[in-house]
Amino acid sequence: MSGLDVTPYLKKPSRDAFGLALLELAAEDERIVAVTADVPESVRMQRFRELYPQRFFNFGIAEQNMMSAAAGLAREDKIPYVSTFAIFAALRAAEQARTDIAYPNLPARICVSHSGISLGQGGPTHHSLEDVAIYRLMPNMTVIVPADALAVALWMRAARDLIGPLYLRLSRAPEPTVYAEETPFRIGKARWLRRGDNLAILACGASVGYSLQAADLLAEKGIQATVVDMASIKPLDREVVIACAKTGAMLTVEEHSIIGGLGSAVAETLAESGNTVRFKRLGIPDVFTLAAPYPDLLATYKLDASGIAFHASALIQ
Amino acid sequence: MTSPVKILELKKTSLKIRETIIRLSEAHAFGLHLGGSLSLAEILTALYFSVAQVDPRNPKWSQRDRIVLSKGHGNVGLLVTLALRGFFPVQALETFNQLGSHFTMHADAQVPGVEHSAGSLGHGLSVAVGMALAGKMDSQAWRVYCLLGDGEAMEGSVWEAIMSAAHFGLANLMAILDRNRLTQEGTTAETMELEPLAEKCRAFGWHTLEVDGHDIEALLEAFNAPPHGRPKMIIASTFKAHGVPSHENKIKSHFAHLTAEQATAALEILEAERARLPDE
Numbered sequence: 371m372s373g374l375d376v377t378p379y380l381k382k383p384s385r386d387a388f389g390l391a392l393l394e395l396a397a398e399d400e401r402i403v404a405v406t407a408d409v410p411e412s413v414r415m416q417r418f419r420e421l422y423p424q425r426f427f428n429f430g431i432a433e434q435n436m437m438s439a440a441a442g443l444a445r446e447d448k449i450p451y452v453s454t455f456a457i458f459a460a461l462r463a464a465e466q467a468r469t470d471i472a473y474p475n476l477p478a479r480i481c482v483s484h485s486g487i488s489l490g491q492g493g494p495t496h497h498s499l500e501d502v503a504i505y506r507l508m509p510n511m512t513v514i515v516p517a518d519a520l521a522v523a524l525w526m527r528a529a530r531d532l533i534g535p536l537y538l539r540l541s542r543a544p545e546p547t548v549y550a551e552e553t554p555f556r557i558g559k560a561r562w563l564r565r566g567d568n569l570a571i572l573a574c575g576a577s578v579g580y581s582l583q584a585a586d587l588l589a590e591k592g593i594q595a596t597v598v599d600m601a602s603i604k605p606l607d608r609e610v611v612i613a614c615a616k617t618g619a620m621l622t623v624e625e626h627s628i629i630g631g632l633g634s635a636v637a638e639t640l641a642e643s644g645n646t647v648r649f650k651r652l653g654i655p656d657v658f659t660l661a662a663p664y665p666d667l668l669a670t671y672k673l674d675a676s677g678i679a680f681h682a683s684a685l686i687q
Numbered sequence: 688m689t690s691p692v693k694i695l696e697l698k699k700t701s702l703k704i705r706e707t708i709i710r711l712s713e714a715h716a717f718g719l720h721l722g723g724s725l726s727l728a729e730i731l732t733a734l735y736f737s738v739a740q741v742d743p744r745n746p747k748w749s750q751r752d753r754i755v756l757s758k759g760h761g762n763v764g765l766l767v768t769l770a771l772r773g774f775f776p777v778q779a780l781e782t783f784n785q786l787g788s789h790f791t792m793h794a795d796a797q798v799p800g801v802e803h804s805a806g807s808l809g810h811g812l813s814v815a816v817g818m819a820l821a822g823k824m825d826s827q828a829w830r831v832y833c834l835l836g837d838g839e840a841m842e843g844s845v846w847e848a849i850m851s852a853a854h855f856g857l858a859n860l861m862a863i864l865d866r867n868r869l870t871q872e873g874t875t876a877e878t879m880e881l882e883p884l885a886e887k888c889r890a891f892g893w894h895t896l897e898v899d900g901h902d903i904e905a906l907l908e909a910f911n912a913p914p915h916g917r918p919k920m921i922i923a924s925t926f927k928a929h930g931v932p933s934h935e936n937k938i939k940s941h942f943a944h945l946t947a948e949q950a951t952a953a954l955e956i957l958e959a960e961r962a963r964l965p966d967e
Contacts, residue, residue, distance in 0.1 A: 439817035442814040447821070469807055
């Protein structure tokens with residue numbers, strides 16, 4: 371696919387990119403409807419609502435009903451883009467997504483915002499640190515965690531004709547820019563961003579950009595790091611994971627619990643491959659998070675550039 | 688008005704559905720959802736043999752009415768009805784609950800004629816709302832019917848769905864609530880009081896009717912009543928395992944296996960009922 375004007379996407383939070391990309395897709399496909407639960411502004415569906423009032427459905431503060439109704443719309447040849455805060459889609463409506471959408475393999479696109487700790491001050495009730503684990507468990511579900519705003523637009527295009535359901539994880543906060551030009555993405559394929567022999571950093575979401583920054587810091591100390599964008603968490607790019615093992619040290623980075631997310635997916639693949647490497651999962655440890663501004667939380671949980679560089683250095687010492 | 692001949696035919700059909708459920712229950716020592724399938728017999732008859740437009744030879748016919756069994760444990764009733772309506776041979780139900788069969792304990796959309804898989808309660812009406820929204824936005828003539836259990840109405844999501852159907856003005860949606868007053872392990876009154884159920888549905892903006900769920904004529908009248916521009920709720924008073932003396936209106940009927948004696952007793956009553964129907 372080509373012809374995407376990348377300018378509007380640069381330096382935007384991924385939720386803004388979602389709203390823009392949704393408009394582009396909706397203009398091309400009348401089957402697309404937008405579905406939310408009281409938060410059209412927060413998930414950037416306002417413009418869609420203005421342009422396509424007949425294709426927009428606000429279910430109010432009732433996520434379970436929203437998710438199953440999206441299944442009903444999908445059963446009738448609509449392609450629902452469902453969006454609310456990640457925590458509510460992931461946990462409140464998890465069974466509806468599993469049984470009503472994933473089981474019948476319906477083409478719903480569950481595009482959730484405010485994921486991870488991106489609504490920092492919101493605290494544990496609004497932090498979403500279990501969602502990737504939960505959606506990764508569902509057969510038929512594709513799980514994508516884009517690195518930045520442009521990546522959101524590109525992944526939404528890559529997944530446009532997906533037969534089954536999609537879980538697309540968006541952030542409230544602007545991610546560091548990783549992609550500044552159109553890049554072909556394929557579901558199930560990871561993307562090499564930087565090559566280095568000392569260790570490999572495998573990241574998803576905002577952590578990709580911070581990992582690239584960390585790689586710069588590491589280079590200053592003479593440590594050469596590979597950085598890979600693992601946005602496609604399910605299906606996972608096994609070949610790339612195994613190729614990364616050649617460095618002898620692997621660090622996974624994600625704004626998610628270290629249980630069940632990217633780190634777990636990589637660990638499972640590694641263990642079954644028979645490769646032995648020094649390995650660490652960096653993410654939110656098995657605790658309920660603090661409430662604080664997002665940058666403070668990134669620093670606290672060592673998910674910013676210096677935190678990632680610290681753990682990378684420690685891993686290869 | 689439905690003709691007396693048609694009513695008679697429908698009564699015979701409902702007896703055939705009952706008979707087939709009873710025989711399946713006798714054949715399956717593991718047990719099946721007897722009570723909540725038999726409570727649906729007349730409702731399913733009215734829907735599939737009179738009210739709803741369906742085509743057994745073309746289950747995905749685009750103009751069909753959509754029927755969502757939300758109380759997925761009523762699946763034996765649904766499967767028997769679909770078989771007798773011609774979606775697949777009754778004989779095929781011999782594979783019920785066997786490895787590889789889609790004829791399972793709970794409704795599965797891999798079976799021709801089953802619109803959506805259900806089993807976990809409180810999902811189906813929301814799915815039906817989504818279908819009705821799609822139909823409404825495309826100005827389709829087809830309607831959406833949803834079969835709810837009364838115990839199911841203890842799930843909060845059912846009320847989210849009820850609220851949203853009224854909000855979206857879904858006059859193309861109708862729900863039939865099987866008011867058999869029993870859950871898996873108790874009465875609805877002692878488990879979680881649902882009353883005043885009809886008043887609640889009216890307060891939530893639905894055109895609400897209450898009928899005897901074992902009376903075909905009353906059901907047809909309710910189905911055919913105008914919805915007054917709103918979603919319609921039919922609260923159908925029924926008895927679990929209706930027509931099976933050993934189990935009727937008993938908690939144990941929820942999941943049961945009928946012994947040969949119990950099945951014979953039920954079939955004798957059924958034959959007597961059939962004999963009482965006038966000749967055509």
